[in-house]
Amino acid sequence: MRLLIKGGYLIDPTVGENAGRDLLIEKGRVAAVLKPGEDAPEDAQVFDATGLVVAPGFIDMHVHLREPGQEYKETIETGARAAVAGGWTSVCAMPNTDPVNDNPAVTRFIIEQAERAHLANVFPIGAITKASGGAELAEMGEMKRAGIVAVSDDGRPVPSSGMMRRAMEYARGFDLVVVDHCEERSLVAGGVMHEGRMSLILGLRGMPAAAEEIDAIRDCLLAELTGARVHLAHVSTRGAIEAVRRAKHKGLDVTCEVAPHHWALTDEVVEGYDTNTKMNPPLRSREHVYAVLEGLRDGTIDAIATDHAPHHADEKALEYDHAPFGVTGLETGVALALDRLVHEGVIGLERLVELCSVNPARIFRLADRGTLKQGAIGDVTILDPDLSWTFDAAKSKSRSRNTPFDGWQFRGAVVATIVAGRIVYEHPELKQIRERNEANKREEIEAKR
């Protein structure tokens, strides 16, 4: 099986050259990167990418697929379907399922379900502590052997600094990165939104930025103490980003990711009490959003991860205080990046590919991914950076609809997703898009680099 992606504009920072290139994928791997006009085998299936951007497959480091245990919210199959519709060839599944992914049996189950779905690659993340209870280390070594790519107690962060130190030291032995959801729980104390002017106005209990920042600073100190690799999940505050900036400056192996809603929205949208604006970390005030944009611009932030957190409509139809935290994000993340970051001039396309593909692969040690060098796995994300479209939550591939972006208009879309040389998603209007793109768009793309 051969696939020739022809006529596209390749953006791959690992190759260093961004130009019109044809990509030949054979037996699931990149067989050749060809200059236009170079000979390609005639029997290959051709994907016409004229006027489109071809990038190494995007990797979402942070999703909740809910299976096992909460299949009414999402399954690995529906989640993977939403992932490929959103341009993600790989997703990394957080362990807060029921049961928690804290042992190799659950890890293997997730991998088997993903193979059955046969859509996106699903890389499980194991728990740091048993049942994410914060008391005893989980079997990291056994889970690593079964296929986890990182450890995290996301959603139930390890409260004890002593425990976290031990986890980092232990994880180091398996070259596992420790992913932490930074939240000092005693400071959050029942909070449901960012603490600030809006929480005062709305009379909702606040979650101060300091709660995230104390843990972010703690984790950076522990990274220094233990020499472990530490990745901070969904950073959302000025202080947390500043902590990572300082840690990097010191030469520590600390990385971080940001979720699209944390640059696209502020806490002002909580007015109206729509529970689809409730997530953790919460939407922050403007000054923190500016800090996120600055971190994306200056390289402090390593990755974009959606924190896709599906919940059933019935659960979200409760009072703001009682509704669960979390929003879906797989199908809007890349569009939010193109629309709000690339078109606004915050970052270029090359940096976008670093954030969505190169860096996630590096941080989670996903061999032969995050690149389209010859020999790499043939995971490809194909974008039309200028396509205008409207997101309709009712048509979402996810089993849940809890998104704050229903009805949003975007400039920039995913038009195809290819996993190991197999086209797993094609934009329903690909034919029309191609016709529109006949005119050479290369100059435009060149200008955006």
Add this chain to the structure above:
Amino acid sequence: MSTNFNRKDLLGIRELSPAEITHILDTAESFRDVSRREIKKVPTLRGRTVINLFFEASTRTRTSFEIAAKRLSADAINISASSSSVTKGETLLDTARNLEAMAPDCIVIRHNCAGAPHQLARICRAGIVNAGDGSHEHPTQALLDALTIREHKGGIEGLKVAIIGDILHSRVARSNIHLLTALGASVSVAGPGTLVPKDFTELVEKGLRVERRIEDAIEGADVVMILRIQRERQTSAFFPSMREYAVHYGLHLEHLTLASQDAIVMHPGPMNRGIEISSEVADGSRSLILDQVSNGVAVRMAILYLLAGGGRAGGDVDDTTKRIGE
């Protein structure tokens, strides 16, 4: 009198314009007389249905709304529901949909969660009146306080108002601050540091100060509002003891010497005598606590009238009350 109020719901004070607030107060003033007559009833809302849906215990506010509805000849139904919809089975929105199916004209809701009335307003045809939602707003309380102040001070503009107590958790404080600053008063708040966040001034654009000592807030005040310490909201974790609170943050007679000469004292009730307010002050000549209660009925009549009655249809309250009076 022209109609300056075309809203379906009354969810908070913050979104109201000064003209709307004044219109409600003027309407309430004309209804005040109804309660002073021998026959305390007008047919204004005959055939209309008002549901009082209370998820939190309340005697004063619920009774006040019920009396207001009845004096307007509306049919008033009281429902006391458990606030723990999550554990109880039926959700708030399902409860609302069920009530809505019985075609009420107005639903008055009190709920311990901020925003519950807003969620109802989105799915109900009936007008929604917020009778207190969590720590968010209690608009009719602020309106009745304003009516009381206007009655005694002639107006709101230029007044200096002190609000003392648990500001952080108080919906009464929020609604009052929005209303008073919108009408040109300046407000100072004070209380224990744990219950008065230093950034609380950001609640409004201007006219709000946060003081560390209650004496500084009361100094020169024309109006002193005391908030209730809500023991049921575990506010006790925010200060060491009721005794210490009473000594440092309770209002005593000597505090009033700092206020302006004809300062008035208000409390939304129910009072914890000897804690946030001493009996000498509560029962003293400056206290308007019972006037507030009387004005509560007038304000709630005005709101029900504006939402469920002639208000939206463009009827004229003066004509209605006059005709009935004759």
